[in-house]
Amino acid sequence: xxxxxxxxxxxxxxxxxxxxxxxxxxxxxxxxxxxxxxxxxxxxxxxxxxxxxxxxxxxxxxxxxxxxxxxxxxxxxxxxxxxxxxxxxxxxxxxxxxxxxxxxxxxxxxxxxxxxxxxxxxxxxxxxxxxxxxxxxxxxxxxxxxxxxxxxxxxxxxxx
Numbered sequence: 001x002x003x004x005x006x007x008x009x010x011x012x013x014x015x016x017x018x019x020x021x022x023x024x025x026x027x028x029x030x031x032x033x034x035x036x037x038x039x040x041x042x043x044x045x046x047x048x049x050x051x052x053x054x055x056x057x058x059x060x061x062x063x064x065x066x067x068x069x070x071x072x073x074x075x076x077x078x079x080x081x082x083x084x085x086x087x088x089x090x091x092x093x094x095x096x097x098x099x100x101x102x103x104x105x106x107x108x109x110x111x112x113x114x115x116x117x118x119x120x121x122x123x124x125x126x127x128x129x130x131x132x133x134x135x136x137x138x139x140x141x142x143x144x145x146x147x148x149x150x151x152x153x154x155x156x157x158x159x160x
Contacts, residue, residue: 032070
């Protein structure tokens, strides 16, 4: 056999091997791939504030991780779920605080019209004390507006 024929035969053998390549399925790798995909979707949902979707994707990750004995991913998702829970709780409190602050503002305005600044200020302080451990009130616009209003009214009261 000539060198040229030998080279062609070797090349043909390599091509036959490449054509007959069938990927071997590895359930662990497939599960890991799906876990990564679902984790990314969960993170994306959290960033968008779509907490129900984030929880759903995270739950799917946990199920896959349990089925495949991937304890590390279970722990990561437990931590992720804590973050989601904190965000959900914060959203709940913000909505409750906005609602309460709106009512407090009406009471405050009535007391100011009645020229009873001290009582109006006390109502605002009681509101602050009630919610201070639940959320940072300074991050809520309606509360910031109430504080500014209280400062202005306090100055008017002292001058008047």
